[in-house]
Amino acid sequence: QKEVEQNSGPLSVPEGAIASLNCTYSDRVSQSFFWYRQYSGKSPELIMSIYSNGDKEDGRFTAQLNKASQYVSLLIRDSQPSDSATYLCAVIHPGGFKTIFGAGTRLFVKA
């Protein structure tokens, strides 16, 4: 079992819709969770951090964390074509210095 699992996609949504990206992780004691956006040919960019159960909102982005289910999600409201990218879920390996990245989900927002 991979430590951080994401559906590779592609996930295709129409412009203006809500895009829902999901991630599961294997280590139950993980405490720090992040979402990165990576445009083709560019480096990953941090868009959300979440440490506690529940929802965290930042503009059009909402991160959701359920530690009991070992599940992290990212919702993008009012999706725009400029949101088309690969979204990486990341979880810090407990007690160490490494971050475990998922393989990413490709999102296409159709105009």
Place this chain on the structure above:
Amino acid sequence: SQTIHQWPATLVQPVGSPLSLECTVEGTSNPNLYWYRQAAGRGLQLLFYSVGIGQISSEVPQNLSASRPQDRQFILSSKKLLLSDSGFYLCAWSDDMGLGYSNQPQHFGDGTRLSIL
């Protein structure tokens, strides 16, 4: 604010040639530093990380090495490049909170696209 500089942006090298990629961070002290490689269409592969000057942890045995000669400088090297070393090399940093472990996100440089001919 903190910034990370990575260079060069692109590099074309012949097989068997040496490599040196450099990364520097500004605006923070004692950062945790990381080197990743990303093959085309693939995920991030952690190569090395460092939690202090001269402290290097290697994640993947290969013909690459890393050094941290100064607090905010991280260098990736190879004596002889292989075709399989082609890829997108990313340097990243995270805040060290003095906890003895990390709970902070990593921030990436712009990357170096390395092609081996």
